[in-house]
Amino acid sequence: MPRVIKSKYAVLGILSLGPMSGYEIKKTIEGSLGNFWSESYGQIYPILRSLVAEGLATSRTEEQTGRPNRHVYTLTDTGRGTLVQWLAEPVEYDVGRVEILLKLFFGWQLPVEDSLTKLREFRTVYEGLGSKYEGIEQWLKSTQAGHPGLPYWLATVSYGQHLSRALLAWCDETASILGAIEGDQGHPAEVATPGRKNNGRDD
């Protein structure tokens, strides 16, 4: 079963916006997908080569003096077809790994203040993200007005906004619940583990 190489489609997608060099692809990803995606040169350059080998892109070399020649890649029709096909495929759910939840889960074994600090740190990050998204939204609306992609790009920003608002609310709610715990935490004890012997409910 060939697993899906997502980086390949990210590059294909960026190339669908116009011919570009590897360097430009990286910059474009950072500037447009940067809030929910990233790619390193270590991925981009080998992928670019494989795209040409598979006939999904062509490359032409722009001679330059004083710096390496620019290799500009252009999507072929097959390349665009491959992208469109992938875009239509359903997104599979991935559990992922949420580090703050891992830390919080074991947090009852140490002073409640430690968990509250963690929540505050977390809150600060998402507060910052929230205002960042607001700025991006304004900037998109003013610079991309009329572009058919605008509603789609705004949707990706809106995702971030909904997410950070929700996590901020969760932080506050959780902090107030944990804050109500009396101060004598931190001593390990013999306990039953949670989540085991769960009669077919979870997972």
Place this chain on the structure above:
Amino acid sequence: MPRVIKSKYAVLGILSLGPMSGYEIKKTIEGSLGNFWSESYGQIYPILRSLVAEGLATSRTEEQTGRPNRHVYTLTDTGRGTLVQWLAEPVEYDVGRVEILLKLFFGWQLPVEDSLTKLREFRTVYEGLGSKYEGIEQWLKSTQAGHPGLPYWLATVSYGQHLSRALLAWCDETASILGAIEGDQGHPAEVATPGRKNNGRDD
């Protein structure tokens, strides 16, 4: 010899709940952290060995007939100290990779129906997760009443609930915005790429 970072602390954390075998650790992770964390045997067994080598855990062998001997691992004081130290360290923000946003970002290049379908599929997943979390919440409250870990475990469930509620709202909002786009989408065009020449705002 794999040198592991976060997985190591996940195992250490599970071991802080009581002595366990590798097999039990996997089951316990699935049953308690399963909604936001996962580990494979390919990680767990080598980690267990390295924990013993580093003095963070001890192992004793329970002889068994008809099946492999059970290796039961117990946290040492140093092991518990290492865990507590890690728990207190701040969580660094990670951009991550959100596949649905990658697909949506390029969605304007194909019929709007394709993106709406994607949103519906996504919605179904988070609807299901929402009710799953509700069940877990009830189950935790009824089976773990009085346990000092309960508020912390409920907090991890609450995270999932806030998240799925937010994403559901985002889906509906986005679907209604995209739904308002007229039907003649899908033809590629020469366009400026968004997000470039952003004067120090993004990233």
Place this chain on the structure above:
DNA sequence: GATCGCATGTAAGTGGTTACATGATTTA
């Protein structure tokens, strides 16, 4: 009689980052 649960583990592969090498040009 098939498959699930128990129980161990490893080898190979995947998808990814980081650090490095090179070096001219522009900007602070």
Place this chain on the structure above:
DNA sequence: TAAATCATGTAACCACTTACATGCGATC
């Protein structure tokens, strides 16, 4: 003069997953 920007690329490493090997006993 230090740094960032432009521009290419690779080798080494890292964390992690998947598939496999083994095999008994209980359940469907």
